[in-house]
Amino acid sequence: MSTEQDPVKLMKQQVGKAAADLVKSGSIVGLGTGSTTAYAIEFLGKRLQSGELSDIKGIPTSFQASVLAKEYGIPLTTLDEVDRIDIAIDGADEVDPDKNLIKGGGAAHTREKIVDALAEQFVVVVDESKIVDRLGSTFLLPVEVLPMAMTPVMRAIEKLGGKPTLRMGVKKAGPVVTDEGNLVVDVKFETLDNPAEMEKTLNNIPGVLENGLFVEVSDVVLIGAIEDGKPVIREM
Numbered sequence: 001m002s003t004e005q006d007p008v009k010l011m012k013q014q015v016g017k018a019a020a021d022l023v024k025s026g027s028i029v030g031l032g033t034g035s036t037t038a039y040a041i042e043f044l045g046k047r048l049q050s051g052e053l054s055d056i057k058g059i060p061t062s063f064q065a066s067v068l069a070k071e072y073g074i075p076l077t078t079l080d081e082v083d084r085i086d087i088a089i090d091g092a093d094e095v096d097p098d099k100n101l102i103k104g105g106g107a108a109h110t111r112e113k114i115v116d117a118l119a120e121q122f123v124v125v126v127d128e129s130k131i132v133d134r135l136g137s138t139f140l141l142p143v144e145v146l147p148m149a150m151t152p153v154m155r156a157i158e159k160l161g162g163k164p165t166l167r168m169g170v171k172k173a174g175p176v177v178t179d180e181g182n183l184v185v186d187v188k189f190e191t192l193d194n195p196a197e198m199e200k201t202l203n204n205i206p207g208v209l210e211n212g213l214f215v216e217v218s219d220v221v222l223i224g225a226i227e228d229g230k231p232v233i234r235e236m
Ligand SMILES: O=C(CO)[C@H](O)[C@H](O)COP(=O)(O)O
Pocket: 032, 033, 034, 035, 036, 037, 090, 091, 092, 093, 102, 103, 104, 105, 106, 107, 108, 109, 112
């Protein structure tokens, strides 16, 4: 068996650890969703266990995040119980030069946007494959839709020039159902020249809960990369 580490896994681990290191004792922490944030949650748990960190509480952005937090011993709270979120750590599917994002690869973008936007400091954790010149160039834009409104929402998106596809489950017959019981439509736009405008326009369609454009929400983007065969972290 090869002992060589998968470079993408290595980049995700490094960047997850770097983000977890930013959390201070006594903080309320937004816990994002996805494979990169999973490492941040794991390292946060390790810091708590070692006593290096104390008295933190997590606000999970998904079922996945709450399961991981419980597994790694991070106490959880809710938005009803706190008056602030000090820091949120979350992944992204694309990051543009203005630190705007496409999220929702894990169908959790509605809760993610609520938590990430509330945080005093929102730290994005990605590997270098997620950096793009323009949003929408490598990833379809996820839109969470109320099930009964799926058909009219798809028509409205087509009128805006998008090509919507209902996201289907893997190892499950039928569509992906979000943690909130809704559906996800992934949309191809030829150009996303004005992400701020598109974010608002999509959310204005009756039946749309939230879309995966995160405009002017990120404070820091930590990028895991490999240079000369070694993992490094860049900051944007
Ligand atoms: O937006 C998300 C979930 O809705 C994730 O943060 C995004 O898909 C990135 O995930 P990963 O770190 O696994 O690449």
